[in-house]
Amino acid sequence: MEEIKDYIYEAYYSEMGESFGKKVRERIHWILQNVKGNDILDVGCSQGITSILLGREGKNVIGIDTSSSAIEDANKYLLKEEEETQNCVNFIKGNFFLEEFNKTFDCVILGEVLEHISDIDTFFAKASSLTKNDGQIIVTTPFGINDFIDHKRTFYLSEFLRLQEENPVVINEVKFLGKWIGVVFSKDQNLGQKVNINNDLLIRLEEAVQKIEREYVSQINMLQTKLETVQNEQSSESHLKYLEEKAEKVKIQKELYDAYTENENIINKYRKLDRDYEILLTRYNNLKNSKFGRLATKYWNFRKKKRR
Known part of the structure; x- marks a missing residue:
């Protein structure tokens, strides 16, 4: 099967459009702002942009991905960095379900990877087992419907509340990032007060849904305007063609009359x-x-x- 290639590194630097680049940077920077500790595991690291940015700040990062081409790209981009950054980052090609790690981490990053997984319960449980006590799991994933060919499920807020209930973690923060959602889980052996739907969270959820709906309505209106413009142009062209054909008929009729x-x-x-x-x-x-x-x-x- 042909590999679906990711271009997150190019997207971060706006090589795939400024608007798209801005959205990618917003999500990655939100992850960076919430990372705590020095030992980081970046699961589904793709071309390694998040790992490299953390390495620039002196974090010790392991990036893992199942894609050979993604890891090749990640190592290629890492070689462009200063030696100090290169010493902080290590990329490995591997399957997170099967990979053995001989240490735990201050922070495990699941950046836009859960939507590609069918068995997220096992996947998330392993991420939790690799997180130190009082450590963090940071997740970003598409929020709502996103019918990309390799996406296996749709995420809403309820899915993260369920993961909180079924694992020794509590939600510290929920961030709505346009058509993406970010969640910060903390590993808590004492299992303190877990986050539930409260008034503030409900308001932010509704605002996020309203923003997405507004974008869809705007897109529909824009497409409707384009459609009407095309229809008007076609109508004008048809009318012009009708007039030309009528003029030709009148000309022929005059010639016949004259004859x-x-x-x-x-x-x-x-x-x-x-x-x-x-x-x-x-x-x-x-x-x-x-x-x-x-x-x-x-x-x-x-x-x-x-x-x-």
């Missing part, structure tokens, strides 16, 4: 000549049959005989 009129004039001339001929013929016959005509005829016959 008919010309033929009619010729016919009328022949008819007039025919009438004139009939009149002359009648006069001739009348004259020929008259007394004077008969005498004239005899005279001219006599002259012909005499000439012979």
Whole structure:
């Protein structure tokens, strides 16, 4: 099966568009702002941009991803960094479900990876087991419907509340990032007060949903305007074509009329000549049959005989 390649590094630097780059940076920077501790595990690190940014700040980071091409890109980009950053970051190609780690981490990052997993319970439980006590699990994932070919599930707030209930973690923060959601879990052996739906969280959830709905409505209105414009252009073109065809028909009809009129004039001339001929013929016959005509005829016959 052909690998679906990720371009998160290029997107971060706006090489895939400024608007898209801004959204990518917003999510990555939110992750960086919430990382605490020095030992970090970046699961599903892709091209390694988050790991590299943490390495620049002296964090010890392991980035893991199942994609060979992603790890190749990550190592390629890491070589462009200062030696101090390179010493802080290590990328490995591996399957998180199967990979063995000989240490626990202050922070485990699941940056836009859960939507690619079917068994998130086992996946999240392993992330929790690799997190130190009082450590963190930071998650970002698409919020709501996102029908990308490799996305296996849709996430809403309730899914993260369920993970909190079924694991030794509590939610510290929920951040709505446009069509993405960010959640910070803390590993808490004492399992203090767990976050539930409260008025503030409900308001922020509704605001996030309203923002997404507003974007969809704006997109629908924009597409409707474009559609009407295209339809108007097509209508104008059709009307112009109709006028051109009508003008062509009028031209042909005029040519036919002119030809008919010309033929009619010729016919009328022949008819007039025919009438004139009939009149002359009648006069001739009348004259020929008259007394004077008969005498004239005899005279001219006599002259012909005499000439012979």
